[in-house]
Amino acid sequence: MTALDLLDLDPSLTEEERQIRDVVRRLVDDRVRPYVADWYEEGRVPARELAREFGKLGLLGMHLDGYGCAGASAVAYGLACQELEAADSGVRSLVSVQGSLAMYAIWRYGSEEQKRRWLPSMATGESIGCFGLTEPDHGSDPASMATRARRDGDDWVLTGGKMWITNAPIADVAVIWARTDDGVRGFAVPMDTPGVTAREIRRKMSLRASLTGEIVLDDVRLPADAQLPEAIGLKAPLSCLTEARHGIVWGAVGAARDCLETTLAYATTRTQFGRPLAGFQLTQAKLADMAVELVKAQLLALHLGRLADAGRLRPDQVSVGKLNNVREALAIARQCRTILGANGVSGEYPVLRHANNLESVLTYEGTSEIHQLIVGQRLTGLSAFA
Ligand SMILES: Cc1cc2nc3c(=O)[nH]c(=O)nc-3n(C[C@H](O)[C@H](O)[C@H](O)COP(=O)(O)OP(=O)(O)OC[C@H]3O[C@@H](n4cnc5c(N)ncnc54)[C@H](O)[C@@H]3O)c2cc1C
DSSP: OTTTOTTOOGGGSOHHHHHHHHHHHHHHHHHTHHHHHHHHHHTOOOHHHHHHHHHHTTOTTTTSOSTTOOOOOHHHHHHHHHHHHHHOHHHHHHHHIIIIIIIHHHHHHSOHHHHHHHHHHHHHTSSOEEEEOOBTTBSSOGGGOOOEEEEETTEEEEEEEEEEEETGGGOSEEEEEEEETTEEEEEEEETTSTTEEEEEOOOOSSOTTSOEEEEEEEEEEEOGGGBOTTOOSTHHHHHHHHHHHHHHHHHHHHHHHHHHHHHHHHHHHOEETTEEGGGSHHHHHHHHHHHHHHHHHHHHHHHHHHHHHTTOOOHHHHHHHHHHHHHHHHHHHHHHHHHTGGGGGSTTSSHHHHHHHHHHHHHSSSOHHHHHHHHHHHHHSOOSOO
């Protein structure tokens, strides 16, 4: 860790931020690292148990105020995401989806009653939330979503389906986005409502320590108060994505750091041709380039976090961070794998697991291409995609 802090960034964090980071790191070292390779291999994760552990530490909805949430800063939340993803992107996804997507949607757009009903138990991890925006036929273009909500008397009736929904197989509540006669609206849908089914998506080759599901909504009747009253139009779910993307900017740094730490340790102890791998110039060139990219990604995350805490972070700036940090983290993970040789493909080392996970991170919360288009729009004033 210290060798990788090429620019002495550590002192740029406050004492409290460093403490939060270290507490999360210890929890992850204790409760996640020893087991995560097996979870990944077996394609399962004790998500409820982990959620309760994370809840005890205040990591769920950590950057939100009130209703049992910790009210931490954006930087502190980012550091928590960094430490979680240093263990596994799937475990960080559990926390991101719970806090930044499901809880944030209810916290920002819900009624007082909805907040009281859901947020305290979600903050402790007793209730699990998910966020249903993507559909089988509508991913990057959620404006064309097919899921419908129609009025029937005072009730709402939802019909449609959501795909690739993190936490769905175990969720107690889903925030579902649906088209109404007045545009897109959000609904807090208890998963035990008649007509709701969730099926786990199996055979993922990425994020295997994370539960992903398909949600089918078959004439799901909901009372009027299931609608999130303040969520008007597509900008509501997009604002939730901005929250979650900020966590990813930091999380990707954690995955990349773990790859590089693993690889540095490996390259200094493994010898070929009578000297450590780290002693070869070609290896040092790789290590140097990766360490430079890592520290640039850390600086970017910290800068965006400070902007968020000052209330000045724009969505297109988050796109800069997500685009760069995930792309570079993936490049680092792949390059680290080459230095580990055959061991690079083994689950005994975390490197290929991180690389495989980062393939999902590159795609979800807006693909790299969508973030390029958002940055392109900022630069040119022209939207190439909407
Ligand atoms: C493990 C995992 C977990 C997920 N969790 C959630 C979740 O909890 N909730 C949720 O709602 N969704 C979730 N998703 C879905 C994710 O957000 C979508 O996969 C993502 O938005 C991309 O949509 P798509 O897969 O339909 O790809 P598509 O939109 O079909 O895109 C396919 C390719 O075409 C490119 N493309 C599309 N449009 C354009 C364009 N205009 N210009 C240039 N290129 C374009 C894309 O960049 C991509 O490379 C998850 C996905 C994964 C893999």
